[in-house]
Every structure is written in C-alpha cells, then in structure tokens.
Amino acid sequence: MTTLILLALGVLIVYVAACAWWPYAACRRCSGSGKRRSPTGKAWRPCWRCEGTGRRVRFGRRIYELFADRR
Numbered sequence: 001m002t003t004l005i006l007l008a009l010g011v012l013i014v015y016v017a018a019c020a021w022w023p024y025a026a027c028r029r030c031s032g033s034g035k036r037r038s039p040t041g042k043a044w045r046p047c048w049r050c051e052g053t054g055r056r057v058r059f060g061r062r063i064y065e066l067f068a069d070r071r
C-alpha cells in the first residue's frame, strides 16, 4: 500500500513539474485557435472561454502556483 501512495505522489510531482514548465494547454472550446467559427466556417468570433487566447491554464499549474506563492 505504501508503495502505491509513493508511486501516486511521484506521478503527481512529475505532473506538477511538467505544468510549471509548460503551463498552458489548448483551450477545450476552440482547440487552441482562440476562435469560434460560425456554421458556415467563414465568420468567426473570439472564443469566450479563453477570451481569444486559445490557451487554458492547466490544473497542475494552479497547484504549482499555490506552492510558489508561499516563498
């Protein structure tokens, strides 16, 4: 059981470190383009979810910032 907890902790540390290094992932709504296309495909507007940036802060990055702020 202890091995399992240590393994999970190790995976979490690696994940948080990866999120510190690569903080953003592609927005789920627009898949990173920052645009929402109209059904015709010609017109578009900025994605409301990411405000047109096309990026989404990863969950692990928030954990990292939680600890980084305490310095």
Ligand SMILES: [Zn+2]
Binding pocket: 027, 028, 029, 030, 031, 032, 034, 035, 047, 048, 049, 050, 051, 052, 054, 055
């Ligand atoms: Zn978006």
